[in-house]
Amino acid sequence: MAGAATREAFGEAIVELADQFPHMVVMDADLSKSTMTQAFAKKFSARHLELGIAEQNMVGVGAGLALCGKIPVMTSFACFLTGRLEPIRIAVGYNRTNVKLVGTHAGLGIGEDGASQMGLEDVAAMRALPGMVILQPADAAETRQAVRWMLEHEGPVYLRLTRQKLDDCHGPDYQFRMGRADEVFKPKDASARLQATIFASGGMVPEAIRAARELESRGFKARVMNAGTLHPFDGEAVVRAAKTSQRLVTVEDHNVVGGLGSAVSECAAKDALGIPVVTLGVRAFGESGLPAELYEKFGISSAHIVDACLRNLDLP
Amino acid sequence: MSPERTAAAPAAEKPQEREDLKTLAREMRRDILTMIYEAGSGHPGGSLSIIDILTVLYWRVMRHDPERPDWPDRDRLVLSKGHACPALYAVLSRAGYFPREQLWTLRKLGSPVQGHPDRLRLPGIEASTGSLGQGLSIAMGMALAGMMDRKSYRVFAILGDGELQEGQCWEAFMSAPKFGLDRLVAIVDSNGGQIDGHVRDVMNVEPLPEKFRSFGWDTVEIDGHDFAAVERAIDSAVKSAAGRPHMIVARTVKGKGVSFMEDDPAWHGKAPKKDELEKALKELS
Numbered sequence: 001m002a003g004a005a006t007r008e009a010f011g012e013a014i015v016e017l018a019d020q021f022p023h024m025v026v027m028d029a030d031l032s033k034s035t036m037t038q039a040f041a042k043k044f045s046a047r048h049l050e051l052g053i054a055e056q057n058m059v060g061v062g063a064g065l066a067l068c069g070k071i072p073v074m075t076s077f078a079c080f081l082t083g084r085l086e087p088i089r090i091a092v093g094y095n096r097t098n099v100k101l102v103g104t105h106a107g108l109g110i111g112e113d114g115a116s117q118m119g120l121e122d123v124a125a126m127r128a129l130p131g132m133v134i135l136q137p138a139d140a141a142e143t144r145q146a147v148r149w150m151l152e153h154e155g156p157v158y159l160r161l162t163r164q165k166l167d168d169c170h171g172p173d174y175q176f177r178m179g180r181a182d183e184v185f186k187p188k189d190a191s192a193r194l195q196a197t198i199f200a201s202g203g204m205v206p207e208a209i210r211a212a213r214e215l216e217s218r219g220f221k222a223r224v225m226n227a228g229t230l231h232p233f234d235g236e237a238v239v240r241a242a243k244t245s246q247r248l249v250t251v252e253d254h255n256v257v258g259g260l261g262s263a264v265s266e267c268a269a270k271d272a273l274g275i276p277v278v279t280l281g282v283r284a285f286g287e288s289g290l291p292a293e294l295y296e297k298f299g300i301s302s303a304h305i306v307d308a309c310l311r312n313l314d315l316p
Numbered sequence: 317m318s319p320e321r322t323a324a325a326p327a328a329e330k331p332q333e334r335e336d337l338k339t340l341a342r343e344m345r346r347d348i349l350t351m352i353y354e355a356g357s358g359h360p361g362g363s364l365s366i367i368d369i370l371t372v373l374y375w376r377v378m379r380h381d382p383e384r385p386d387w388p389d390r391d392r393l394v395l396s397k398g399h400a401c402p403a404l405y406a407v408l409s410r411a412g413y414f415p416r417e418q419l420w421t422l423r424k425l426g427s428p429v430q431g432h433p434d435r436l437r438l439p440g441i442e443a444s445t446g447s448l449g450q451g452l453s454i455a456m457g458m459a460l461a462g463m464m465d466r467k468s469y470r471v472f473a474i475l476g477d478g479e480l481q482e483g484q485c486w487e488a489f490m491s492a493p494k495f496g497l498d499r500l501v502a503i504v505d506s507n508g509g510q511i512d513g514h515v516r517d518v519m520n521v522e523p524l525p526e527k528f529r530s531f532g533w534d535t536v537e538i539d540g541h542d543f544a545a546v547e548r549a550i551d552s553a554v555k556s557a558a559g560r561p562h563m564i565v566a567r568t569v570k571g572k573g574v575s576f577m578e579d580d581p582a583w584h585g586k587a588p589k590k591d592e593l594e595k596a597l598k599e600l601s
Contacts, residue, residue, distance in 0.1 A: 025464070046464070049495075057453045057487035064457020067443065069388075070464070072457075087484065090447040091454055096436060 011036025063091035078103030078119025107253030124258025145176030211305035256281025396451020449482025478510030493532030540566030
């Protein structure tokens with residue numbers, strides 16, 4: 001049950017997949033200890049590039065490597081990497097280069113380091129780039145398979161990872177499917193209409209599952225969908241959820257604008273589903289504290305999710 | 317395409333005499349001005365300042381094949397100052413990458429000849445550029461990939477001097493020597509002008525040769541309109557394998573070849589009117 005941080009699973013996956021993907025090159029900007037690329041750097045030193053604290057150059061160099069057949073996997077904290085939006089827009093997006101951007105320490109989950117280290121707008125920025133695939137795995141098993149998919153895919157990918165450890169939410173038969181949300185919590189009696197379907201992703205999945213359990217203990221029914229692909233979004237999952245639930249709730253360790261909540265709302269609006277969508281997300285720049293304290297303060301804890309599922313609910 | 321075709325035989329027309337190269341460059345200056353006139357907008361000043369350098373590169377130095385723009389062992393050129401693409405378009409069409417008639421569709425809806433270079437629309441463009449400051453990083457990545465794969469292709473990057481105000485350029489200047497990229501040749505088109513005026517007034521970037529040397533680049537300073545000097549500098553750069561990247565500071569004249577455009581920043585990004593075009597073409601006849 002007790003799992004690993006998704007950055008740790010990523011670090012293991014790139015070592016495991018190194019021989020299978022001989023063109024993979026791993027790039028760092030002085031954060032390899034944190035982004036978990038050191039094992040790769042040690043074992044495959046000729047395929048590891050340390051670019052120093054100069055992320056925009058790293059993005060451009062990665063694009064050039066990709067234009068000559070390499071698969072660059074570049075890592076930094078989510079905020080520092082996607083903060084170099086213009087080089088990513090042109091050298092990666094517009095040039096359609098096979099660059100893999102890996103942003104770790106996503107969201108409030110970094111904790112004590114505080115606001116300046118928190119990637120809270122990265123998904124919004126990356127979602128606006130045509131052709132960018134955004135993956136946010138929720139546990140080690142999903143991370144390993146997502147990394148493999150990312151390396152096989154020809155085109156730009158943004159992989160968003162957590163600093164904090166996450167409980168395993170997938171069973172041994174789990175199969176990653178890009179573009180598909182998967183159910184990670186199902187109420188015991190799911191035959192009747194559910195009070196809510198909760199869409200969560202990455203570090204918020206454990207909070208969402210905790211909330212769903214709490215709801216069940218109080219006699220309410222909620223399902224949790226893990227949106228491991230944030231872009232392109234699984235619109236069919238939203239349609240299915242709308243048919244079986246009274247409301248949709250989204251929760252993300254990211255600004256409430258432009259991320260998961262927006263994606264679900266856009267799908268609901270596009271298909272005129274006429275279902276309320278409650279979006280929980282961060283509305284500030286964050287601050288120092290323990291992750292649990294921060295989730296509480298900024299409105300994305302399991303208690304907030306429970307409340308969002310029940311607030312003003314038209315109970316039968 | 318026959319597999320026997322080898323690297324060293326580019327299919328581009330090959331003027332053998334230096335005089336021919338000058339004639340060719342003059343004809344391409346006419347193309348540049350005509351396409352910008354037809355488009356109604358564009359950047360003549362910086363296109364005219366790099367055309368001589370591009371002429372030497374494509375007809376004397378680079379190993380390339382217009383019939384195989386994706387040939388893996390080709391030399392690559394990244395035009396970091398993407399706004400000067402009319403010069404590159406003139407060169408690529410003359411070299412045989414695409415029909416010359418396409419030049420007159422510059423900046424028109426649906427044209428492969430975009431306002432700034434787009435690698436996915438036009439053969440011969442190695443990287444889509446135009447957002448300044450990014451080209452050298454991309455060229456570095458290409459050179460790094462070549463080094464890792466033990467390839468012998470060379471990578472050329474052409475930068476503007478105004479462009480050097482972008483911080484990313486200096487990240488690239490700092491990092492290329494670390495990797496010993498001696499197949500990377502950067503050429504700064506030092507024409508001294510940018511949109512808002514002269515570079516020295518907008519934000520001085522000099523003294524460039526001293527700065528590049530202190531960053532660890534093998535650096536030379538030349539007259540970017542002296543064909544022999546340009547060829548000598550690039551030749552010596554590509555032949556050296558001293559484990560250092562090469563920098564050529566090419567002192568050029570913005571608007572070179574058209575008397576009323578020379579060294580006038582007003583011609584950075586302005587199309588000539590009909591009478592101005594006629595006057596310019598007459599000077600270049």
